[in-house]
Amino acid sequence: MSLRSPARTNAPRLSIGLALALSAIGLLTVISLRLDGDLQRRSDLLTHTAVVEGNLARMESELLAAETGQRGFLLTGDSSYLDSYHAALPSIPRELAALQDLLAQSPAQQQRLLTVQQLVQAKMTELHESIGLRGQRGESAATAVMTHGRGRRLMEALRGELSDMRVAEGAQLQERLLLRKGAAVASRNSLILESGILALALLLTVLVYRSQVTQARAEAELDRVISELRAAEAELRSHARSLEQNVAERTRLLETRASELARSNEELERFAYVASHDLQEPLRMVTNFTQLLQHRYRGKLGTDADDFIEYAVTGVERMHALIKDLLTYSRARTRPLEPETVDLRSVVREADRVLQLSITESGAEVTCDWMPTVRVDATQMAQVFQNLLSNAI
Secondary structure: OOOOOHHHHHHHHHHHHHHHHHHHHHHHHHHHHHHHHHHHHHHHHHHHHHHHHHHHHHHHHHHHHHHHHHHHHHHHOOHHHHHHHHHHOOHHHHHHHHHHHHOOOOHHHHHHHHHHHHHHHHHHHHHHHHHHHHHHHOHHHHHHHHHHOHHHHHHHHHHHHHHHHHHHHHHHHHHHHHHHHHHHHHHHHHHHHHHHHHHHHHHHHHHHHHHHOOHHHHHHHHHHHHHHHHHHHHHHHHHHHHHHHHHHHHHHHHHHHHHHHHHHHHHHHHHHHHHHHHHHHHHHHHHHHHHHHHHHHOOOOOHHHHHHHHHHHHHHHHHHHHHHHHHHHHHHHHOOOOEEEEEHHHHHHHHHHHOHHHHHHHOOOOOOOOOOEEEEEHHHHHHHHHHHHHHHO
């Protein structure tokens, strides 16, 4: 029978206990770093969404500036109106190229962007051709181009595609916000678990040292291990505070950007409503006087004068329709949805009653077969059928 030194007998146990504790701490540190990287990537995706929305808004603004300059030149022949057109020419391709890079990882948005590129090419061709036509053939030819409405249809199609892209980015933004919140929760839970395991490892190390080695050696070794563990804990706590500060800062920045975007959209909608509402009265006065001029002096001022008056009347009527549509759109966007059960036949009958004067004047006939009962916003559904019948008439 032989006696072994307690220190030598317990050395393997001590090594195993320390190895297990350090392995657990190392594993949790790796998990924490991976969660931190995942949270960073999700925050970058949120920033990416805000950048894409900004590019879409700038490109639509440049297209509007180019079209405004073209229309001013076509109507007046003053080349100074083309300044905004020429200023927008180099900006639009840059915005398209930037969007191409930003949306490289989104096949659905890439497909929409391809449609936008085709529409932009067609729109810029239409602007260039109409400007050249005004310079070569004069005001009457340019007015005929504007009356044809091709440029307006291209611009409406472009706005629709850009709006779809913004809606898609908004949906991605909401999804990524939820994912980022989940990643932040997971990171916080990991830090809590690390602290708990670290405390447990500290406790186990103390117990192992006190029970397996001599008092003097255990005291010295225990002080060293506790000091190292406390340093590791302080480092983890510092890392946790830094991570929480980064998350809070990014969350604040994203909330600020989302608030600015929402406020910008609200201001644009209010401007559209106020502008369309305030323009109705002066436009109505211009319409009355141009129609009066047309009826009173038809055939008295010459053929060219009759044509010019006809162009003016047509343009004013078209502008009145555009402003009316803009007012209707702004009202629909600012009014909250109120779903209810609606019989669509009654909606059609109400639209027929509202448009009865136009139906009588045009000699149109409105018929309605079976229609379902659905749950919708009654006011907006009535507006839909009124628009459909009005366009048909």
